[in-house]
Amino acid sequence: MATVLIVDDSPVDRRVVGGLLAKSPTLDIEYASDGEEALVRMEEVRPNLVVTDLIMPNMDGLELVAAVVKNYPLVPVILMTGKGSEQIAVDALKAGASSYVPKSVLQDLLLDTVENLLSMAHEEQTLGRMMDCMTGCRFSIDNDVTMIPALINYLRRFIRQAKLCDETGGIRTCVALEEALNNALYHGNLELDSHLREGDRAAYRAMVEERRHAAPYKTRKIHVAVHLEKDHGAFVIRDEGPGFDPRVLPDPTDPTNLEKPSGRGLLLMRTFMDDVAYNEAGNQVTLIKRRNNSDNGWQQ
Amino acid sequence: MSKPKYFTVEQADGIVIFSSIGSIGGLVEDAVRTEWDALLKQVDAMDAKHAVIDLGSLDYFGSIMLELLVVLWKRVSAKGGKLALCNVSPVGLEVLYTAKFDTLWPIVPDREQALEAVSN
Numbered sequence: 534m535a536t537v538l539i540v541d542d543s544p545v546d547r548r549v550v551g552g553l554l555a556k557s558p559t560l561d562i563e564y565a566s567d568g569e570e571a572l573v574r575m576e577e578v579r580p581n582l583v584v585t586d587l588i589m590p591n592m593d594g595l596e597l598v599a600a601v602v603k604n605y606p607l608v609p610v611i612l613m614t615g616k617g618s619e620q621i622a623v624d625a626l627k628a629g630a631s632s633y634v635p636k637s638v639l640q641d642l643l644l645d646t647v648e649n650l651l652s653m654a655h656e657e658q659t660l661g662r663m664m665d666c667m668t669g670c671r672f673s674i675d676n677d678v679t680m681i682p683a684l685i686n687y688l689r690r691f692i693r694q695a696k697l698c699d700e701t702g703g704i705r706t707c708v709a710l711e712e713a714l715n716n717a718l719y720h721g722n723l724e725l726d727s728h729l730r731e732g733d734r735a736a737y738r739a740m741v742e743e744r745r746h747a748a749p750y751k752t753r754k755i756h757v758a759v760h761l762e763k764d765h766g767a768f769v770i771r772d773e774g775p776g777f778d779p780r781v782l783p784d785p786t787d788p789t790n791l792e793k794p795s796g797r798g799l800l801l802m803r804t805f806m807d808d809v810a811y812n813e814a815g816n817q818v819t820l821i822k823r824r825n826n827s828d829n830g831w832q833q
Numbered sequence: 834m835s836k837p838k839y840f841t842v843e844q845a846d847g848i849v850i851f852s853s854i855g856s857i858g859g860l861v862e863d864a865v866r867t868e869w870d871a872l873l874k875q876v877d878a879m880d881a882k883h884a885v886i887d888l889g890s891l892d893y894f895g896s897i898m899l900e901l902l903v904v905l906w907k908r909v910s911a912k913g914g915k916l917a918l919c920n921v922s923p924v925g926l927e928v929l930y931t932a933k934f935d936t937l938w939p940i941v942p943d944r945e946q947a948l949e950a951v952s953n
Binding site for chain 1: 894899
């Protein structure tokens, strides 16, 4: 059974809407007379979906949409709109309402709309629970620069979902991962030295493009593996280049090196992760983020 | 130059102001470098000595941004100008302090203070 909360200040309209939804044997119907009462009822009955009128005393439909989106992001809200309130319906959708149904066609559309949204919400909630069970993921990406921000955005969501660390810790982790991925692409697979960027920058970019399409560089890939363990997350990034010796990098914080482009990526990786280790060949780096650091909110 | 995707540039009283735009997660390295170099060409044509960089829309950045700052800094310092950063996110501040870039330029909370820092 799914619970639907109907919010309307008119007792007559509440009964009409309740009667339409009661045709479905799988729905439990609950009621509230305005937005404020609806939020109280939501705490009590935890509805799967909200159907609300637009104009109500105390807290109107738009304010209720904003409150539900903020506090119950997985609960869809359907707005019932009167004639002439199309623009408000658009505003409600922008504010996060899932759908709206004009009052003039409630009888024809409301039940179908409710059932469709409940089905979609169920899928999303199931997906969320499944993500909780993930223990890792793997990627093999080409030397495509646009894939790196896309992968970082995915990993940021993955880290959040996995509760590896809090939001700030997730951002710090992404800074480190982005550095490792850029190193794998430019220095690893394309074998481009940082010093080249100190000279003609246009020539450097041309060389990037040239190597992306030339052998042996063009067939190389970047391999990313994420392993979630009880006490940490491990991010393993491997390129198919010849590797390098991280010990030969200059200290980028030495005043004489501040304006040089070498070594800053590794410095940020070491600053924002708990452990950073290269393999012997220097073409694979393992970055560890522990769960029990001060910047994460994860508690077991 | 095509419409900027990462930064806008404006000039006021001999100061060029770079403002990050959009809510950018990771910067696409090649694209942002290309755009930055094109913006620097515009700046070269301006009658501006100092620079302010407003990073308000970036929740984080890494070594790419640091490199771009150095490129701008070299141009500004060649003119005897000053540079200041403002509206930097908490993680952005960590990045700048880790790289010790706070020893190169003032990093201040808002644009008004940044303009003041390069004007004085």
